[in-house]
Amino acid sequence: MSKKILIVFLFILIYIMSFCQNNNDLKINTGYGFWEGIHLGLSYNFKNYLLGIDYGMIKNVYPYSDGKGFSFVLNNSYFYDKLNKYNLKEEYFYLNILYNNYENWKYIRELIQINPGLGREFYLKENLAINIQGGITIPVWGEKIEKTNITELVFWIYPIMPELMLQLIYRI
Numbered sequence: 001m002s003k004k005i006l007i008v009f010l011f012i013l014i015y016i017m018s019f020c021q022n023n024n025d026l027k028i029n030t031g032y033g034f035w036e037g038i039h040l041g042l043s044y045n046f047k048n049y050l051l052g053i054d055y056g057m058i059k060n061v062y063p064y065s066d067g068k069g070f071s072f073v074l075n076n077s078y079f080y081d082k083l084n085k086y087n088l089k090e091e092y093f094y095l096n097i098l099y100n101n102y103e104n105w106k107y108i109r110e111l112i113q114i115n116p117g118l119g120r121e122f123y124l125k126e127n128l129a130i131n132i133q134g135g136i137t138i139p140v141w142g143e144k145i146e147k148t149n150i151t152e153l154v155f156w157i158y159p160i161m162p163e164l165m166l167q168l169i170y171r172i
Contacts, residue, residue, distance in 0.1 A: 008072070012053045029054070031167030035098055035113065035137055036071045043075055048089065050077040058102060067104030073097070077119070086126045092119050094133060105147070112141040115163045131167040136160050 025045035029052075032038050036056040043052025056071035074097045079089035096115040102108070117135015124130065138160055 012074070026172040027052070027169050028172065029131065029167045029169045031131070031165060033071075033073075033165035033167075034163055035100060035115070036073055036165065037069075039071065039073070041073070041075070045079075048079045050075065050079065050092070052077075058100075067102055069100065069102035071101070072099045084123060086123055088121075088123065088126075090121045090123065092121075093117075094119055094135070098137070107147060108145045110143045111139060113137045113139050117163060119165075121169060127171040129169040129171075131165070131169050133163075133165045133167075135163045137163040 027043045027045070027050075029041045029043065030039065033054075033056065036054060037058035039054040039056030041052055041054030043050050052075035054071070054073040054075065056073070058067075058069040058071060075094065076096065077092045077094040079092040081089055081091040084090055094115070094117055098111070098113045098115055100109075100111040100113065102111075115135055115137045117133055119131060119133030121129040121131045
């Protein structure tokens with residue numbers, strides 16, 4: 001499954017980069033998210049909308065302290081506030097879709113979650129910002145495969161949980 005996710009990630013990356021000729025609306029981000037792990041991403045602004053992708057590595061970071069894995073996030077944001085001194089909007093509503101693949105010594109777990117919430121970009125310079133976003137994560141689908149080869153479909157893995165992320169953004 002991880003090779004398929006990586007291929008989808010690369011196709012979306014190429015699609016986003018095809019819009020980026022002679023524009024400075026392309027953003028590269030890196031950071032840590034509660035469900036994403038340590039990640040690297042690329043996004044593009046279409047006026048008030050942002051579309052992007054993140055690929056995260058999960059290895060010995062909270063809440064995955066006993067295993068490893070990866071995450072893939074499709075970012076969808078709408079910026080709604082007034083312009084700042086750099087002529088950029090900072091506050092936004094987001095609705096992200098997250099795929100998470102995690103493995104430890106007992107099981108392999110795959111999750112698909114929807115993450116709605118609010119965020120804000122704090123611009124330090126015109127092309128450099130710190131992004132903070134918070135919301136909730138809602139499980140949509142999950143599968144847990146025990147290392148004993150017993151597969152269990154899990155649709156309600158845990159209750160609705162908080163989702164937090166801190167990122168460093170660079171506008172190209």
